[in-house]
Amino acid sequence: MIPELEKFKGFTVKNLPKDEPLAPGHRACQGCGEVLALRMVMKALGRNVIVCSATGCMEIITSPYPQTAWRVPWLHIAFENAAAVASGVEAARKAMARKGKIPKRHVDIMALGGDGATGDIGLQALSGAMERGHDFLYVCVDNEAYMNTGVQRSGCTPYGAMTTTSPPGTESFGQYTWKKNIPAIAAAHGIPYVATASPAYFLDLMNKVKKAALVKGPAYVHIFSPCPTGWGSAGERSVEFAKLAVDTRIFPLYEVIEGKYILSRKISKPKPVTEYFKGQRRFRHLKDDQIAYIQRRVDAEYERIARLAEVS
Amino acid sequence: MAKRVGIEVSIAVAEAVKLADVDLVAAYPITPQTHIVEHLSEDVANGKLDAEFVPVESEHSAMSCCCGSSAAGARTFTASSSQGLSLMSEILYIPSTMRLPIVMVVANRALSAPISIWNDHQDIMVQRDIGWIQTFAENGQEAFDLTLHAFRVAEDRRVSLPMIVNIDGFTLSHVIEPIEILDQEEVNRYLPPFKPRYRLDPKKPITMGPVGIPEVYTEAKVAHDQALKASKKVILKAWDEFAELFGRRYQPVETYRSEDAETLLVTMGSISETAMTAVDAMREKGQKVGLVRIRLWRPFPAQEFRKAAGKAKVLAVIDRCLPPGAPCGPVGEDLRAVFYKVPGAPKIFSFVAGLGGRDVTVETFEEIVEKAQAKARKRPRELYEVIGVREK
Ligand SMILES: Cc1ncc(C[n+]2csc(CCOP(=O)(O)OP(=O)(O)O)c2C)c(N)n1
Ligand code: SF4
Numbered sequence: 001m002i003p004e005l006e007k008f009k010g011f012t013v014k015n016l017p018k019d020e021p022l023a024p025g026h027r028a029c030q031g032c033g034e035v036l037a038l039r040m041v042m043k044a045l046g047r048n049v050i051v052c053s054a055t056g057c058m059e060i061i062t063s064p065y066p067q068t069a070w071r072v073p074w075l076h077i078a079f080e081n082a083a084a085v086a087s088g089v090e091a092a093r094k095a096m097a098r099k100g101k102i103p104k105r106h107v108d109i110m111a112l113g114g115d116g117a118t119g120d121i122g123l124q125a126l127s128g129a130m131e132r133g134h135d136f137l138y139v140c141v142d143n144e145a146y147m148n149t150g151v152q153r154s155g156c157t158p159y160g161a162m163t164t165t166s167p168p169g170t171e172s173f174g175q176y177t178w179k180k181n182i183p184a185i186a187a188a189h190g191i192p193y194v195a196t197a198s199p200a201y202f203l204d205l206m207n208k209v210k211k212a213a214l215v216k217g218p219a220y221v222h223i224f225s226p227c228p229t230g231w232g233s234a235g236e237r238s239v240e241f242a243k244l245a246v247d248t249r250i251f252p253l254y255e256v257i258e259g260k261y262i263l264s265r266k267i268s269k270p271k272p273v274t275e276y277f278k279g280q281r282r283f284r285h286l287k288d289d290q291i292a293y294i295q296r297r298v299d300a301e302y303e304r305i306a307r308l309a310e311v312s
Numbered sequence: 313m314a315k316r317v318g319i320e321v322s323i324a325v326a327e328a329v330k331l332a333d334v335d336l337v338a339a340y341p342i343t344p345q346t347h348i349v350e351h352l353s354e355d356v357a358n359g360k361l362d363a364e365f366v367p368v369e370s371e372h373s374a375m376s377c378c379c380g381s382s383a384a385g386a387r388t389f390t391a392s393s394s395q396g397l398s399l400m401s402e403i404l405y406i407p408s409t410m411r412l413p414i415v416m417v418v419a420n421r422a423l424s425a426p427i428s429i430w431n432d433h434q435d436i437m438v439q440r441d442i443g444w445i446q447t448f449a450e451n452g453q454e455a456f457d458l459t460l461h462a463f464r465v466a467e468d469r470r471v472s473l474p475m476i477v478n479i480d481g482f483t484l485s486h487v488i489e490p491i492e493i494l495d496q497e498e499v500n501r502y503l504p505p506f507k508p509r510y511r512l513d514p515k516k517p518i519t520m521g522p523v524g525i526p527e528v529y530t531e532a533k534v535a536h537d538q539a540l541k542a543s544k545k546v547i548l549k550a551w552d553e554f555a556e557l558f559g560r561r562y563q564p565v566e567t568y569r570s571e572d573a574e575t576l577l578v579t580m581g582s583i584s585e586t587a588m589t590a591v592d593a594m595r596e597k598g599q600k601v602g603l604v605r606i607r608l609w610r611p612f613p614a615q616e617f618r619k620a621a622g623k624a625k626v627l628a629v630i631d632r633c634l635p636p637g638a639p640c641g642p643v644g645e646d647l648r649a650v651f652y653k654v655p656g657a658p659k660i661f662s663f664v665a666g667l668g669g670r671d672v673t674v675e676t677f678e679e680i681v682e683k684a685q686a687k688a689r690k691r692p693r694e695l696y697e698v699i700g701v702r703e704k
Contacts, residue, residue: 050512052380063522073512075383076521077406081376084368088338088380088388089512091364095335096386099362101505107514125376128369 002192002258004214010207017043026069027061031235033226033242034058034141037199038112041139041223044206045108045213047072052086054113054122055079057148057227058141080121083129083138086111090134108213109136115156116146119182130189130218137212137219140182143227151230155180158250159297160290161282163230168285178297186220187256193219194256195264200242204253204264211255224251232281244276249302254309261308273298314492314558321452321484322347324491325391325417325477328459330361331499332415335386338366338377342396343429344481345419349391371396375403375414382412382474383520385511387463390414393481394421394435401439407474408443409536410521413466413506414474416444417459420581420632421481422668430669431481433581433632437642443536445475445543446610448580452489454607455479457560460494460503464550467506471543478609480582482669494558502557540611547608564613565620566605569595573602575681576621576658578629580606580643583672587630590677601681606643614650621651627660628684630672631696634664640696659688662696676700 011017021042028035038058042049051074053059059076062069077085090109096102111129113122118140126138145163146152153166157175162168166175187194193215197205205223212219224245226238233241245251248271253264273295277283286294319327326348329337337356339349355361368374374390381388392400397418407414422428423435436446445465449455458477466475479485494502510518524532548564555561568588570576579587584605594601604620604627606613621627631641639645644662651657661684666672676699683697 047517048514050384050514060523063519064525065522065528068519068522070519071517073514073517074519075380075512077376077379078403081373081403084373084376085380085383087366087368087373088336088377088382089384090380091338091366091377092336092381092384092386092388095362095364096384099335101335102385102513124369125373128373131369132366 002215004216005211005257008211008214011044011203011210013203017046019043019046021045021047021071022062023069023071027064028057029229029235031228031238033199033238034114034143035061036238037141037205037223037225040199040202040205041209042072044209045110049108049110049213050089051075052077052082052089052109052111054082054117055148056114056117057143058112058114060148079117081125082111082113082117083122084125086136087129087132087134090136110213111136111138113140114147115140115142115144116154119180120155123185127189130186130191130220133217135216135218137209137221139209140220140222141225142222143225143230144179145227145230147227147230156182159294160286162285163282173290174285183220183222183256187259189218190259191218191220192216192258196222196224196251196253198224198242198246198251198253200239200246201253201265208255233279237279241276241280244271247271248273248276249298250276252302252305254305260312261305263306263309267302314494314498316490316492318488319452319491319493320347320486320488321455321479321491322419322486323351324452324456324493325459325479326351326355327493328456329389330355331494331496332387332460332463332503333361334363334389336364336366336378336381337389338368338374338381339390340368340371340374340392340396342371342393344421344485345391345393345396345417347485348417348419371399372403375400378414379403379407379412382407382414383512385506385508387467387506388414389416391417391419393419394423397435397439398423404439404442404444406521409532411472411539412474413472415459415462415466416474417477417479419479419481419485428668431483432667432669434634436476436478437633437635440610440642443473443540444610445473445540445547446478447608448478448606449484450582450584450605452484452487452491453560454562455484456491456493457554457562460499461550461554461562464503465543465547468546469507469509471539471546472509473539473543478581484582498558502554544611544613562607564608564616566607567620568603568605570602570604570620570622570624572600573622573624574600575626575628575685576624577601577603577677577681578606578627578643578647579603580609581632583630583666586672586674587677590674593674594678594681599681612646612650617647617650618654621658624658626684626688627658628680629660629662630666630680631662631664632666634667634698644696661687661692663699664696665699670700
């Protein structure tokens, strides 16, 4: 067991931090699951943190100069390099503290990116940073497409989903690849802590983020983040969809602590995927056989993780 | 006390970086830059330099890592060349407008295709407008001195801009020269510690790199341009002080036998030494030829250049870069702009030479001067000419 985690008691509804390091008044769409998740992330982290953001929705909506929603030091450089920028911040602080140029005080370093910034264009920088073992946490807010540029498909867009670059048509049923498994890629780097989280299970999310910050070395948290604008879903149902994604086994919640898989929520009586698809325009064109195929793969993927949790 | 030693120029550059006591070096290998960072990583490994050496997975991440480091308030260095510099390209514009004083040494090398590891200036010319301060070194001593000068200028609070020192790949980076290496005390007298105006710190949170809406974007870019232009004063002052302390005097442009010259060669980088030999040879034949060498490339020292060019009638500008489809090479272009509508301005002819490691010899310069003088008598159709293209 990781010593830093042993001491960690965890947040409960009774001791939730009141402070909001991410200020209200940002420009996210109503019902945005990403900004909801980000608010929880920042609540869990507190203010002793430096945030390096990738280009994307969360960067754009929090920082139109001369305004800023950030009450902590925050830096944006480009789309694909949040992990590399965070590497620089972390390594520089290490050197400066050693040389007496800054106080020897621990500060959490967080890199933040969307699914595109993380799993597509930024995967190399993320991989490099994890491999080098920088003490930082990477948070991916996954809304399953490039939303900031107008809903194009990403490697994390789920099979069958409609986006502006994976449109269904006479020759197409939408996205034809299975969702890229970034948490598994992160875990394959052998880093101490990997987790998936959902804003619908907010205590679980906050505890995972806090644990990710506590462990020494790289940690990765992948947060499922509904996007009403991109999904064609009702803003007030975002949390519901986030919950459904977990309860249908589409997005299993788990941790990988030093290689050991731990299921955070056992879904023994899963709801059918159709319940999750209903009310999301991006899935409405799907035919029964496609839905059946998705159901089979969803179950198989869940079983795979459940087995990993049993054997590890 | 400074020591004069026979040393490879790359290693002398690394020595300068070590003497600057950098906090972070992020780098990715590419020839001919590698010797610089290899040597630095050795120094870190042996405890001779107390810094973080971050062996990143690409140049794109090297520059990104440097941005994070500099924003955190650390003295930051990297080096690159050619394809590596191009891979950084997207990021290079960012620290300059964000005013992060990263120092980079570029061992200049040709760009693909065809792939070539040899020297020319194409890699840096496509990065001409990234908004960094840029100097070009002629020899090893200069490479060493300009590297220290770069930290001093870049980190000056009035400047706060990133800076590139260009050294010609192989022809300069890999030669062994007698170089005077300053000692730590001397460097300390010249280079104050880096005290950033802003740094990422939870005790004093700031937002860096926000979205620039149309109402502010132009102003941010103008502020950057003004800062780059205003940096010249600090650049000159830092050279003056260097001269006072160590006796070597540097200027934005340098002249050689130019006072009464009618035709002037214009060069940048290490070919300037060959150019001087060529000038001597042509002078012996009674030709009124001289040389102007550009050391400070950005901000461009227009005034100094006009003065240095004196009363010359013809400028033969050597570009080590062929920008396909452009009216002429980048240095030639800049000089045409510098002299535009200046009464009595010299005729400017642009020559492209020394691409991808092609030798630029004394004879090349003689040919260039001859051609420039012939062009001056006629009205040439082409704005530039590539020298020494093999027909077969
Ligand atoms: C090199 C580069 N390519 C493309 C873009 C354009 N771009 C900016 S944000 C973005 C999509 C972001 O998607 P994601 O990371 O999933 O985050 P989201 O906006 O969905 O939260 C793209 C394609 C860019 N800024 N830089
Ligand atoms: S487009 Fe989607 S992710 Fe972006 S701010 Fe709107 S709801 Fe949030």
